[in-house]
Amino acid sequence: MGILDNLKEKGHRLTPQRVMIVNILEESEGHISAEEIYSHLHDRYSYTNISTVYRTLELLKELGLVTQTDLGEGIVRYHEVTKGHHHHLVCKGCGKVEDLPESALFVLRDKLWSDYHFRAELSHLAIFGYCQKCLEEGKT
Amino acid sequence: MGILDNLKEKGHRLTPQRVMIVNILEESEGHISAEEIYSHLHDRYSYTNISTVYRTLELLKELGLVTQTDLGEGIVRYHEVTKGHHHHLVCKGCGKVEDLPESALFVLRDKLWSDYHFRAELSHLAIFGYCQKCLEEGKT
DNA sequence: TTAAATGCAAACGCTTTGCAATTGA
DNA sequence: TCAATTGCAAAGCGTTTGCATTTAA
Numbered sequence: 647m648g649i650l651d652n653l654k655e656k657g658h659r660l661t662p663q664r665v666m667i668v669n670i671l672e673e674s675e676g677h678i679s680a681e682e683i684y685s686h687l688h689d690r691y692s693y694t695n696i697s698t699v700y701r702t703l704e705l706l707k708e709l710g711l712v713t714q715t716d717l718g719e720g721i722v723r724y725h726e727v728t729k730g731h732h733h734h735l736v737c738k739g740c741g742k743v744e745d746l747p748e749s750a751l752f753v754l755r756d757k758l759w760s761d762y763h764f765r766a767e768l769s770h771l772a773i774f775g776y777c778q779k780c781l782e783e784g785k786t
Numbered sequence: 787m788g789i790l791d792n793l794k795e796k797g798h799r800l801t802p803q804r805v806m807i808v809n810i811l812e813e814s815e816g817h818i819s820a821e822e823i824y825s826h827l828h829d830r831y832s833y834t835n836i837s838t839v840y841r842t843l844e845l846l847k848e849l850g851l852v853t854q855t856d857l858g859e860g861i862v863r864y865h866e867v868t869k870g871h872h873h874h875l876v877c878k879g880c881g882k883v884e885d886l887p888e889s890a891l892f893v894l895r896d897k898l899w900s901d902y903h904f905r906a907e908l909s910h911l912a913i914f915g916y917c918q919k920c921l922e923e924g925k926t
Numbered sequence: 927t928t929a930a931a932t933g934c935a936a937a938c939g940c941t942t943t944g945c946a947a948t949t950g951a
Numbered sequence: 952t953c954a955a956t957t958g959c960a961a962a963g964c965g966t967t968t969g970c971a972t973t974t975a976a
Binding site: 657658659661663664693694695697698701702720 | 929930931932933934940941
Binding site: 659 | 964965966967968974975976
């Protein structure tokens, strides 16, 4: 079931703004910020407002349809839950963000549970460091 | 060599404000925010300003004497480099922040290097999840 | 018809900046 | 002495909020 069906089913209105915001979310490959969504939304329909974007994202988050990640840029990024969980390797040299499959952290998750009784939610971990290219270029 | 000696050696002035800020940093056990530092600073010397705190922290960061962590609160926290590296288990139930020794993530670091050629800087990782107490109380 | 949702403007909290006055070395 | 540093005020940024107006169902 798509986000729009989900919204409708739960009694929320399918306003044109919401439909467009959801479309923009679905069209975006990776993680998109509220400002970026607003920018696309504004292209399609000028008479809109960024507070609508924030309120829609807040609603989608409450319904568990999108999740947030903080990639350390001072802004929050959003992505669809159904697009799957993964992590982020954020390069401090060039800013590139590489996706990392969820499975890469299973070992860590299990260790945190067995050693610390902490149930880690490792769905959107941002790991900072340097990519191979930047290492080779000495950008450290 | 302490932070103050380090500052002096590199030709930076030891103003009373800087000395106090460094003292507050050294007295704090864990990770402290700019606002918290300012609050303590203000207790000792009223005629000061939070921009001085930010500027001092920026300088200490450039000199590699303190590091920043974003614990997902929307604010940045600082701590002395010499106090050692560790990670944070941030409980989404009660907000408690537990320290995790650096060694807990060695396996992950090695895996990221061998599989992805990514040199992770896992010195200040914040891992979100739920602590045992909150799990028992069903706060998930 | 009417509660839900929007657009607007203003405020928020954390952080940064321009500038004149002060001060450590 | 004088460049470095400070205090102040204002702005900057991403985000949130109050409120009157509009609108989906």
